[in-house]
Amino acid sequence: MQFLKDSFDRLMAAYQQQPYPQLQQRQMQLKALRRQLLQQKPALLAALNADFGQRSHSDSQMLELLPSVSSIDYSLKQLHKWLKPQKRHLSWLFLPAKNYVVYQPLGVVGIIVPWNYPVFLSLGPLVAALCAGNKVMLKLSEYTPQTNQVLKNIIETALPDTALVIEGDAAVAAGFSQLPFQHLLYTGSTAVGYQVMRAASANLTPVTLELGGKSPLILAPDADISQMAERIVFGKTANAGQTCVAPDYLLVPEDKLKQCVSALQAEFLRFYPPAQFAHSYPAIINERHYQRLQHYLTEARAAGADIISCLDVTPQQQQQRLMPLTMVLNAPLDSALWREEIFGPVLPVYSYRNIDEAFAFVQQRPRPLALYLFSDNKALQHRVLQQTHAGGVCINETLMHVGQEDLPFGGIGPSGMGAYHGKEGFLTFSHAKAVHQKGRLNASILAYPQHRAKVFDKLLNWLLRT
Incomplete structure (x- = not known):
């Protein structure tokens, strides 16, 4: 052009x-x-x-x-x-x-x-x-x-x-x-x-x-769910989830699944009570992307997944492309929710039996732009930093690493x-630009062919001795 x-x-x-x-x-x-x-x-x-x-x-x-x-x-x-x-x-x-x-x-x-x-x-x-x-x-x-x-x-x-x-x-x-x-x-x-x-x-x-890619959030067994719920909801609903570093899926201990879902529901309603949701919650950018997200949910529901919306929306709000935080449990791992970057307020949840299973789940997938660990366990914190790859990591937080002026921001592998x-x-x-600068004096002439036999060869033999 x-x-x-x-x-x-x-x-x-x-x-x-x-x-x-x-x-x-x-x-x-x-x-x-x-x-x-x-x-x-x-x-x-x-x-x-x-x-x-x-x-x-x-x-x-x-x-x-x-x-x-x-x-x-x-x-x-x-x-x-x-x-x-x-x-x-x-x-x-x-x-x-x-x-x-x-x-x-x-x-x-x-x-x-x-x-x-x-x-x-x-x-x-x-x-x-x-x-x-x-x-x-x-x-x-x-x-x-x-x-x-x-x-x-x-x-x-x-x-x-x-x-x-x-x-x-x-x-x-x-x-x-x-x-x-x-x-x-x-x-x-x-x-x-x-x-x-x-x-x-x-x-x-x-x-x-x-x-981008699918940025995981690992909720470790020692994490305080009631305390961490607001940080998770913020990370997933800022700009209605239309964020490249938004948590794309949540890994939660099997015995804390119900508690986690309830805490996230309650926190979303505290963030966005119905009146505030209607007037200030960000909309999905256009109808194409709204229907893409709805298709993910329709496919998961047809496959037997449990769809948990944090707020009932009116037909008018649907026309406005307003979409609350929606958790998806038991979606098949071959569904679009687990294959594609979601880029919206839909959060697949996977329950694990032990933390090794959670780490294996992350390591078996393409390297993400961000990884989030919620844990005060120092050993787990070191493990996530040393044994997983991601463009950036937050520990006990979401999104905020992007706003740190003195931290590099970038992906790795398929995330950039x-x-x-x-x-x-x-x-x-x-x-x-590399610069090597000399003045008038030049000791390097000893390496030139006409001088090498006198001094430099002896120096080379001394430097390269066994």
Whole structure:
């Protein structure tokens, strides 16, 4: 698509005119982005509510604006440290000289943004790319058209000649991923991740893939269910479960199954009593995804599963795509609920007899983006960290690791590759250039052929002695 190529070429030309923005310029860009984001906050909150059909301003501020602003503020404080050349070890064999690493902008980077957190998942990687000194193209989701318009205004007002916003359907996204970016970051489904990586490989474009998968939550035998229930409900119902790191299934001791189900039901109603559910609970993004979730439940029910909804919804609420936390017990392990990432407020529950069975259940499945363990048992905590693989882990918490500015965020295997946030984001969008520097003195001449026989061969024999 010609307009994509023209946009890329325009940014590449701007990058070549200034291939290394200084610290002060990068800080000015971050401050301008922060200022525009806060100035246009009312329009952004209204747009998010409209695109989702229902999403409270409080939820959008907490889940999207707050982490975006926090990321900018943290980067502003740390950027001068990240930009400093790093001294590296120099062997005495190469004296006099010095070794160091400088971090250089890559050029023009591409960011493909999903619909579930259109603000945070635009601005988070954008901030990292700006810290590294790059120009940026962002492809926004066609599912959030009103939010896109506000974001486009925010980004292109704050960052003229530095960032461009692209909109369009899957065909535009496919064309976007074929551009010869110096780096491409994609957040979305694993299935599309394969396509993005395949397209990027034609240009040898390195990719960061933030995918998802089925993130497990292990409730250990020693966990206090009454205390932990609110953390589980929050993790599963924030944004109505439309979160890549939401707990995708729950493993619970067999003898605590009923207690756990009752505690989660009670906690959901405390979070969202009927009146609050009707007016502030987030809706499923569109009818297609709402019907996808309903199909999962229909299939599980037909296979004999027990479906436990935490709240009865009215026909009007169904038309609004409001879906409460819904637990599913005894669903066959070959059903879609256990095969596919759910991406909604549906929680399959699997009861285990002993903790070894729970660990085996997790280890036999593809590596997830997140893993959650609820336990105060130190041995179990060490075991989950050492014997399981996941992009990130929370112990006695859900979701919150994503909001930690100084922790890398990224997947592993089918849940993604690469990481960003904080310093890792700066490194992802930078080239670590190795520098070996000498002055006029050069002891290395002893290694040159005309001098080697006199001194260097003797030195080599001494260094390589047995």
